[in-house]
Structures are given as structure tokens and as C-alpha cells.
Amino acid sequence: MTEKLRFRDPDLAKRVAEKIHDVAPKEGVVKICHVCGTHEWTITHFGIRSLLPANVEVIAGPGCPVCIVPASEIDEAVQLALKGVTVTCFGDVLRVPGSKMSLLDAKAEGTDVRVVYSVSDAVRLAAKEPNREFAFFAVGFETTAPSTAVEIQGKPPKNLSFLVSHRIIPPAMKLLAEMEDLNLNGFIAPGHVSTIIGLKSYEIFPQKYGMPTVVAGFEPLDVLFGIYMILKQLSEGNPRLENEYKRAVSWEGNTKAQELMQKVFSVVDGNWRGLGTISSSKYVLNAEHAVYDAHLKHDVKVEHGADIQHGCKCHLVIIGKIKPTQCPLFLKACTPQKPVGACMVSVEGTCRIWAREAAAESAS
Ligand code: SF4
Numbered sequence: 001m002t003e004k005l006r007f008r009d010p011d012l013a014k015r016v017a018e019k020i021h022d023v024a025p026k027e028g029v030v031k032i033c034h035v036c037g038t039h040e041w042t043i044t045h046f047g048i049r050s051l052l053p054a055n056v057e058v059i060a061g062p063g064c065p066v067c068i069v070p071a072s073e074i075d076e077a078v079q080l081a082l083k084g085v086t087v088t089c090f091g092d093v094l095r096v097p098g099s100k101m102s103l104l105d106a107k108a109e110g111t112d113v114r115v116v117y118s119v120s121d122a123v124r125l126a127a128k129e130p131n132r133e134f135a136f137f138a139v140g141f142e143t144t145a146p147s148t149a150v151e152i153q154g155k156p157p158k159n160l161s162f163l164v165s166h167r168i169i170p171p172a173m174k175l176l177a178e179m180e181d182l183n184l185n186g187f188i189a190p191g192h193v194s195t196i197i198g199l200k201s202y203e204i205f206p207q208k209y210g211m212p213t214v215v216a217g218f219e220p221l222d223v224l225f226g227i228y229m230i231l232k233q234l235s236e237g238n239p240r241l242e243n244e245y246k247r248a249v250s251w252e253g254n255t256k257a258q259e260l261m262q263k264v265f266s267v268v269d270g271n272w273r274g275l276g277t278i279s280s281s282k283y284v285l286n287a288e289h290a291v292y293d294a295h296l297k298h299d300v301k302v303e304h305g306a307d308i309q310h311g312c313k314c315h316l317v318i319i320g321k322i323k324p325t326q327c328p329l330f331l332k333a334c335t336p337q338k339p340v341g342a343c344m345v346s347v348e349g350t351c352r353i354w355a356r357e358a359a360a361e362s363a364s
Contacts, residue, residue: 006221037348059320071305198253
């Protein structure tokens with residue numbers, strides 16, 4: 001708790017904000033991108049944008065692991081359920097729209113879809129009912145992929161297979177860096193993912209793209225320091241990779257988790273909802289572990305899905321091209337209770353975060 005309060009000290013936050021104003025350019029626009037739902041929550045909840053100079057913009061990239069699961073992969077999970085397989089998944093995946101239905105809709109139609117809190121829960125459920133086929137829908141970035149890999153390495157019950165939908169963050173950052181009309185000037189790299197992949201994974205951004213890149217933690221002061229460090233690098237004309245989150249992130253990252261993922265997964269091109277195919281951005285089970293692949297075991301494969309629902313602007317929100325409030329459906333046809341797009345479903349989705357803060361503001 002003391003540690004938490006230290007990173008929420010309002011006086012220190014004010015001093016860092018002043019430093020940000022000192023070091024920020026007096027002309028032109030600076031656009032800093034983060035790629036993490038928790039960063040977006042911190043920034044929105046603590047009003048960090050209101051502390052910045054008017055010409056410093058912090059935008060949210062594709063940092064919500066649930067929002068970027070393409071409809072085709074939701075459709076595959078739905079197909080599994082409709083085939084009589086018990087689909088287990090985390091709670092925030094349930095309402096993500098597929099092309100025609102979500103897993104929640106499939107559950108309402110009488111299929112067996114169960115929410116679990118960890119991969120181990122799915123393993124336990126499958127072990128308890130050996131005559132029933134189970135599948136675990138494995139969603140998430142490098143942060144959650146190791147826990148899927150651990151269970152697969154541990155030889156789970158034969159009646160459990162895996163629909164692997166894990167994605168890799170740096171290739172998505174590369175895509176953003178290469179989008180000329182986005183005009184990014186720096187990255188705040190995600191803290192949780194970096195604990196696994198290490199600082200070294202971001203070297204390319206200052207080196208190849210000339211973009212200051214700072215790994216930051218999740219407390220308000222972490223984010224403010226991260227923004228200050230990026231602006232300082234820009235003012236010095238010396239883009240580099242820095243670590244604001246030294247208390248959790250090392251240069252190498254978690255090498256045991258990396259080795260484990262290498263043993264279980266292969267890296268392939270992956271489709272991201274609203275972004276299309278990003279090269280080398282998805283984990284799939286490698287040949288040695290193909291026996292656990294739900295696609296092969298139950299013969300499900302959906303190549304194309306309807307990612308963006310009519311009127312939804314998630315594809316623009318997810319790269320920070322527009323704010324959620326610029327979507328005509330925001331808090332009208334699309335609400336946390338009745339989400340239209342994936343960005344309104346998960347607590348890590350940008351639209352959902354903005355909706356929650358809007359509700360808190362109107363209640364206060
Ligand atoms: Fe999509 Fe809803 Fe966000 Fe609009 S408010 S972009 S419909 S999720």
C-alpha cells in the first residue's frame with residue numbers, strides 16, 4: 001500500500017507535470033502512443049491528459065487483448081460450442097462479438113460455455129469429467145501466454161484441447177510506427193508484457209524508427225515519468241530505449257517464460273481485429289503439441305469473420321485515430337450493458353474505460 005501511495009503522491013505529480021511543460025516543444029504536436037489497457041485506465045481515471053500541454057497527445061493503441069481477437073476466432077470458439085465441446089474462457093471474452101454471435105449468445109442457445117479464472121481451472125474441469133470434450137480459449141498477450149504454455153507442457157487431460165489466440169505486442173507496435181498518417185513520436189511500452197519479454201524487445205523502435213520508447217509501470221506517477229522521459233529524449237534529439245519500470249522489468253525479461261513459450265508455440269502471422277494481418281504476431285501450437293490443437297481435433301477453421309459491426313469505429317479507436325467520444329454510437333447505441341464493438345466489452349477496452357469514467361463523472 002505504501003508503495004502504491006508513493007506512486008500517487010499529488011505533490012510529486014504536480015512537479016513532474018511542471019517538468020513536462022518545461023521540456024515539451026512549444027510548437028507542433030507530439031503524439032505518444034501506449035499499447036496497454038491498464039495504462040489507458042490510469043491515464044483516463046487519474047485525468048493525466050488534463051495535466052499535459054495542449055500540444056502533447058497520448059493515444060491508446062491496440063493494448064486490450066480481448067478487443068483485438070478477430071471475429072473469425074470468436075466464430076471458431078462458437079463453432080466448438082455448437083459441436084458439443086465445452087468451451088472454457090475468461091469472463092471478458094464471453095461478450096466479444098463474433099460474426100453472427102458471441103460465446104454468450106451461444107451459451108444462451110444451450111451450449112456449454114463456462115467462465116474460468118485460470119487455465120488450471122480448465123484443466124481441473126476436464127480432469128473431473130473425462131467423458132466430456134473441453135476446449136480452453138486462450139486469449140491474451142505475452143503476459144498470459146506463459147500460463148497456457150505451462151499447462152500444455154504439463155500434459156493436460158486428453159479431453160482438453162486449446163484454441164490459441166495469443167498475440168505478440170512488438171509487431172503491432174511496428175505496424176503503428178510504420179503508419180505514416182498516424183505520425184507517432186514515441187511509445188510508452190506496456191509494463192506487464194515487458195516483465196516477460198524484457199526491455200530488449202523494443203530496441204528496434206529508437207534504432208529503426210527514431211522513436212523514444214519508455215517501458216512504464218501503471219501508477220499515475222509511472223505514466224507521468226514515462227511521458228516526461230519521452231519528451232526529454234525528443235528535446236535532446238536523442239531517441240533511445242529507457243526503463244521507468246525498473247522495479248519489475250529487466251533487460252532480458254523472464255527467460256524461463258520465454259523458453260517455455262518457445263517449446264510450446266510457433267510464431268505465425270496473425271489477424272488482429274480492426275488491424276488486419278500483422279506479420280509474426282501470433283502464437284500457435286507447434287507440431288510437437290499439435291495433439292492439443294482444438295482446430296485439428298474438432299475440425300474447426302474460420303478464415304474470415306465480420307470484425308467491425310455496422311457503425312462501430314473500433315478499428316479507428318484501437319489505433320488512437322479517434323477518441324471513443326467521436327464514435328456516433330458511444331453511450332448511445334453502444335454501452336457497457338449492450339456493447340456493439342469489442343472495445344466496449346472488456347474492462348481493458350478504450351471505449352469501456354471512457355464509458356466508465358463518464359458514468360463516474362456524471363454520478364459525482
Ligand atoms: Fe465500437 Fe462502441 Fe466504441 Fe463505437 S463506442 S467504437 S461502437 S465499441
